[in-house]
Amino acid sequence: MRENLAGVLSQSMAFTDCMNPTDLSTEKKGIKRKNWRNRIRLLLKKNSSQSILHLKRNRPYRPTADDVNQWAQSLDTLLSHTYGKAAFCIFLKSEFCEENIEFWTACEDFRTHTSHKELASKANSIYEEFIKSEAPKEINLDFHTKNAIVQSLHEPTATSFLAAQRKVYSLMENNSYPRFIHSDLYKELCEVARREGKHIKS
Structure with a gap:
């Protein structure tokens, strides 16, 4: 079929x-x-x-x-x-090992949102799914990058995940x-x- x-x-x-x-x-x-x-x-x-x-x-x-x-x-x-x-x-x-492209795609979508409410909701979803320790699809990030994301969750902006997204892109590009x-x-x-x-x- x-x-x-x-x-x-x-x-x-x-x-x-x-x-x-x-x-x-x-x-x-x-x-x-x-x-x-x-x-x-x-x-x-x-x-x-x-x-x-x-x-x-x-x-x-x-x-x-x-x-x-x-x-x-x-x-x-x-x-x-x-x-x-x-x-x-x-x-x-x-x-x-598909969590990297899924995270990168989620970040691309995240940056299209403009309202604070939408950004906050999406930021928390991305954090829960990809960033926090033992997340379902946890990506490999250094402590500094991960900590910066945690700090930004209170007032997320369109660039909150940009550093992490660049690191993941580089990882995919080189591997x-x-x-x-x-x-x-x-x-x-x-x-x-x-x-x-x-x-x-x-």
């Missing part, structure tokens, strides 16, 4: 708690790899004409070979592309992103996008 693209993107952003890969058996790792392969295929494959028409009104239906190649230019380029970000999320989930670009997942994305492009032209 085919899933629509919106469903696939939604699933790729629905993260679970970070797990240690060493806790999993080889068999479970194999199942995980199969899952990301299926999700990538769904991300790129054709769907019903109704779904295609709906998506074409808003943005290109799926990434082209050029799009996928551009994702290797920088993490910023990757995250600025809807499908690139979704693919990166799938990769991080396959490595059982997860290079692994993604050299991963089997990315190579398969490039190949599928290239084949799709040839199919469309022929």
